[in-house]
Amino acid sequence: MKTISRRIFILITMLFLGGCAGMQQAEAPQTTPSDNTAVIALLSKAGDQSAAGQMDEACANLERALRIEPRNPVLWHELARVRLAQGRYRQAENMAAKSNVLAGTDRDLKAKNWRIIGEARNRLGDLQGAREAFKKAD
Amino acid sequence: MAKRSKRHKKKRWVAWKKLFFIAILFGVLLAAGYVAYLDLTVRARFEGKRFALPARVYARPLELYPGVKLRKTELLAELNLLGYRETSRSGEPGSYHLRNQVVDLVTRPFDFGTDRQESLSLQVIFDDSGVKALQQQDDGAQLDLVRLDPVMIGGIYPGKNEDRVLVGLKDVPKHVVDALIAVEDNRFYSHHGVDPRGIARAVFTIMTGGGMQGGSTLTQQLVKNFYLTADRTLKRKFTEMVMAVLLEIHYSKEEILETYLNEVYFAQDGNRAIHGFGLAASFFFDKPLEKISLPEAALMVALLKGPAYYNPRRFPQRAVQRRNIVLESMAEGGFITKNQQMRARMAPLSVVDRPPRGTSPYPAFLDLVLRQLRRDYREKDLRSEGLRIITTLDPRVQDVAEKALAGRLSMLEKSRGGSVKGLQGAIVVTSVHDAEVQALVGDRQPRYKGFDRALDARRPIGSLIKPIVYLTALQESRHYTLATLLDDSPLVLKQAGTKDWAPQNYDKEFHGNVLLQTALAHSYNVSTVRLGLDIGLDPVMDNLKCLGMDRELPAYASSLLGANALSPMEITQVYQTIAAGGFRTPLKAIREVLTADGEPLQRYALEVDQVIDPASLYLITVALQDVVREGTARGLAARLPSNLKIAGKTGTTNDLRDSWFAGFTGDRLAVVWVGRDDNRPIGLTGTSGAMSVWAEMMAGLDPEPLILTEPDGIERVWIDPVSGLLSDSDCPNAIELPFVEGSAPIDSAVCGPSAGKSIKNWFKRLFR
Numbered sequence: 001m002k003t004i005s006r007r008i009f010i011l012i013t014m015l016f017l018g019g020c021a022g023m024q025q026a027e028a029p030q031t032t033p034s035d036n037t038a039v040i041a042l043l044s045k046a047g048d049q050s051a052a053g054q055m056d057e058a059c060a061n062l063e064r065a066l067r068i069e070p071r072n073p074v075l076w077h078e079l080a081r082v083r084l085a086q087g088r089y090r091q092a093e094n095m096a097a098k099s100n101v102l103a104g105t106d107r108d109l110k111a112k113n114w115r116i117i118g119e120a121r122n123r124l125g126d127l128q129g130a131r132e133a134f135k136k137a138d
Numbered sequence: 139m140a141k142r143s144k145r146h147k148k149k150r151w152v153a154w155k156k157l158f159f160i161a162i163l164f165g166v167l168l169a170a171g172y173v174a175y176l177d178l179t180v181r182a183r184f185e186g187k188r189f190a191l192p193a194r195v196y197a198r199p200l201e202l203y204p205g206v207k208l209r210k211t212e213l214l215a216e217l218n219l220l221g222y223r224e225t226s227r228s229g230e231p232g233s234y235h236l237r238n239q240v241v242d243l244v245t246r247p248f249d250f251g252t253d254r255q256e257s258l259s260l261q262v263i264f265d266d267s268g269v270k271a272l273q274q275q276d277d278g279a280q281l282d283l284v285r286l287d288p289v290m291i292g293g294i295y296p297g298k299n300e301d302r303v304l305v306g307l308k309d310v311p312k313h314v315v316d317a318l319i320a321v322e323d324n325r326f327y328s329h330h331g332v333d334p335r336g337i338a339r340a341v342f343t344i345m346t347g348g349g350m351q352g353g354s355t356l357t358q359q360l361v362k363n364f365y366l367t368a369d370r371t372l373k374r375k376f377t378e379m380v381m382a383v384l385l386e387i388h389y390s391k392e393e394i395l396e397t398y399l400n401e402v403y404f405a406q407d408g409n410r411a412i413h414g415f416g417l418a419a420s421f422f423f424d425k426p427l428e429k430i431s432l433p434e435a436a437l438m439v440a441l442l443k444g445p446a447y448y449n450p451r452r453f454p455q456r457a458v459q460r461r462n463i464v465l466e467s468m469a470e471g472g473f474i475t476k477n478q479q480m481r482a483r484m485a486p487l488s489v490v491d492r493p494p495r496g497t498s499p500y501p502a503f504l505d506l507v508l509r510q511l512r513r514d515y516r517e518k519d520l521r522s523e524g525l526r527i528i529t530t531l532d533p534r535v536q537d538v539a540e541k542a543l544a545g546r547l548s549m550l551e552k553s554r555g556g557s558v559k560g561l562q563g564a565i566v567v568t569s570v571h572d573a574e575v576q577a578l579v580g581d582r583q584p585r586y587k588g589f590d591r592a593l594d595a596r597r598p599i600g601s602l603i604k605p606i607v608y609l610t611a612l613q614e615s616r617h618y619t620l621a622t623l624l625d626d627s628p629l630v631l632k633q634a635g636t637k638d639w640a641p642q643n644y645d646k647e648f649h650g651n652v653l654l655q656t657a658l659a660h661s662y663n664v665s666t667v668r669l670g671l672d673i674g675l676d677p678v679m680d681n682l683k684c685l686g687m688d689r690e691l692p693a694y695a696s697s698l699l700g701a702n703a704l705s706p707m708e709i710t711q712v713y714q715t716i717a718a719g720g721f722r723t724p725l726k727a728i729r730e731v732l733t734a735d736g737e738p739l740q741r742y743a744l745e746v747d748q749v750i751d752p753a754s755l756y757l758i759t760v761a762l763q764d765v766v767r768e769g770t771a772r773g774l775a776a777r778l779p780s781n782l783k784i785a786g787k788t789g790t791t792n793d794l795r796d797s798w799f800a801g802f803t804g805d806r807l808a809v810v811w812v813g814r815d816d817n818r819p820i821g822l823t824g825t826s827g828a829m830s831v832w833a834e835m836m837a838g839l840d841p842e843p844l845i846l847t848e849p850d851g852i853e854r855v856w857i858d859p860v861s862g863l864l865s866d867s868d869c870p871n872a873i874e875l876p877f878v879e880g881s882a883p884i885d886s887a888v889c890g891p892s893a894g895k896s897i898k899n900w901f902k903r904l905f906r
């Protein structure tokens with residue numbers, strides 16, 4: 001549909017998210033999470049849905065996107081975030097680990113995943129594991 | 139005296155009268171009680187849910203987006219399954235029009251689940267690789283993603299196997315109702331449930347010895363079907379009349395008529411009973427009831443007199459005659475003109491040869507769906523609530539898999555000149571990243587609903603166990619690497635109470651010292667047993683469980699060579715975890731369950747569980763790629779390009795009874811089993827049997843290459859394949875292998891890193 005405006009929206013969102021992740025990375029060139037317009041559309045929809053608290057719907061759309069790009073680490077990362085917000089910590093940890101396996105050299109994304117893992121482990125009472133995860137995030 | 143007797147008489151008379159009144163009162167009360175009971179019965183059924191609706195099972199909806207690898211023929215095949223009609227110009231929802239590389243498509247609305255989608259008119263533009271673009275037809279706007287409605291692949295029917303599609307009276311064409319009233323009950327709108335004239339006629343028939351028949355109003359017929367048994371006694375007839383009157387008191391003519399239209403029985407399709415005009419329209423004419431013409435309506439009503447006797451597919455002559463009688467009654471009743479009658483009389487029956495499928499074309503897959511549903515739903519709800527179940531089946535993959543199995547098995551039987559007969563097989567195909575079962579074949583005749591080998595045939599898995607043995611070893615990276623030398627010399631196992639066991643290799647030879655990676659690639663038995671006994675049976679069996687085998691299995695030394703029997707589905711679960719990079723996800727056949735109104739009820743979300751560390755999983759996957767590159771599965775290269783970097787493993791059991799292949803590409807995992815039901819030898823190895831089916835199938839599925847992301851903590855080192863020691867890229871036969879950091883050999887082969895490095899290595903070893 002309005003692909004271009006949506007892309008811009010995503011880009012801006014990504015920049016904001018990047019900003020949260022740490023100012024030192026803000027200057028790194030931000031790439032769009034996918035070249036596939038369908039994936040971008042689904043990612044944007046899932047973003048809206050999770051912002052509106054419709055977590056299951058957001059998951060359903062992220063899973064749809066994964067069927068198109070199963071090796072896209074950003075999609076796995078987003079799933080991890082939604083699971084974390086839902087309080088499904090074990091799944092959050094596992095999804096983030098999956099994202100890490102696929103992230104390759106994307107250190108920024110890996111750091112974000114380790115933060116999710118740390119947070120999830122904290123909530124699960126694994127404080128030692130959480131500390132290790134946060135250490136890897138830095 | 140006379141007076142006294144008169145008084146006495148009067149007294150007696152009064153007493154009689156009293157008794158009479160009491161009797162009457164009692165009788166009335168009794169009758170009232172009975173009527174009240176009937177009233178309760180009548181209302182109970184009518185107030186509640188009137189019909190048990192079968193659950194409908196759907197395939198995965200096809201997603202269209204720019205860049206999807208989908209050929210035009212594949213889209214057309216899907217549209218064909220969906221019953222989309224080809225039209226000269228694009229028209230109504232559910233139609234399409236072909237123009238070279240463009241398909242003009244009007245989708246049906248996707249009206250259930252969370253992401254509903256209105257009907258869309260769009261152009262699907264193809265290029266050589268797939269869909270290039272999607273454009274809205276009116277304004278040419280680009281579309282990102284369009285979902286087609288899903289193909290229905292079967293139903294889960296109520297106890298009596300009644301199937302129906304509910305229709306509302308407002309959606310029923312007038313001539314259907316007219317025909318019904320003209321023939322079955324022409325005073326329907328004026329009587330009160332029973333028709334005195336009809337009864338008089340019926341009584342007359344009975345009196346004159348014509349048997350008990352006729353005279354039933356539509357209301358009575360409905361009562362008979364709904365509440366009563368089929369026996370023909372006077373008492374039942376009386377009950378029927380009372381209930382008919384009660385029904386009419388409580389409910390409007392419209393409600394009664396609508397219920398009748400949905401209730402009546404039309405035909406038997408296998409063990410499925412076709413009820414109601416809604417389903418009959420699609421069963422006989424393959425169209426919705428709203429689109430039924432006058433002669434078609436007359437035919438449907440004609441069938442009610444004797445669904446089997448007038449079956450239009452078996453006795454077209456009888457059916458035509460009866461239809462024409464219906465048309466005549468309609469004309470007599472003034473529902474149609476003489477002219478309309480004449481034209482309709484001339485119309486052909488127009489019954490479609492084959493009814494649209496109700497019984498599933500994919501019985502094996504449906505079996506799996508039902509088993510997974512039974513974990514979460516009561517059988518009764520599955521068979522009555524009209525649930526809609528969206529599954530993971532991909533009809534395209536299923537079709538390719540079915541054809542590959544049937545085709546290859548016939549070819550194998552033919553090419554062996556009759557020495558191989560009675561082959562059977564099973565295939566499971568899943569999506570690597572989310573464990574969705576895309577296809578399941580349980581029989582070489584896939585439409586046959588019999589023994590589901592994919593789920594229920596448990597057979598020794600042979601060498602399919604080896605990757606688990608080797609993975610278990612590689613997890614101890616201090617002791618085992620891909621370059622570890624294994625001993626493949628003769629071995630005799632002595633165990634108290636059992637015969638000595640001397641495992642043999644398939645080529646009946648021993649290979650001395652071999653690299654661990656080579657032993658797996660060539661599937662050497664003797665070195666595998668030694669390795670397995672070294673690391674211990676328990677850790678191997680524990681790993682099997684960890685990877686997803688959820689049944690307790692006995693552990694013998696021969697388990698190391700796959701003596702344990704697993705079903706194709708069970709071993710698929712194990713390989714699924716390997717293919718998904720060590721993340722276990724339960725195999726899934728259902729995505730979502732929705733209510734009859736399309737409201738979401740339950741979603742089966744993706745869940746992953748990391749059970750194997752990325753480094754050792756990476757090593758075993760590289761080794762499995764090597765099986766295909768240079769080992770027992772190198773024959774795949776004849777059908778599939780080597781740049782796909784497929785990982786796989788062959789499996790053969792004693793005396794060539796079972797032939798297995800498990801392998802995965804970047805997007806799909808498939809396990810194939812070939813054997814005989816009576817477990818006799820088939821003379822085929824994993825390579826010559828199952829692998830050839832696998833190759834044929836994958837070649838038809840346009841696979842994605844398997845690209846592995848190297849996890850942290852892996853280094854690549856050049857190795858001398860004979861000694862397993864360090865080598866150099868320019869040394870003869872040197873191979874580059876991945877190692878967990880710090881686990882690579884330290885000593886150098888003859889042609890290898892210089893001595894200076896060796897001194898450094900000496901120190902390294904000291905501190906290891």
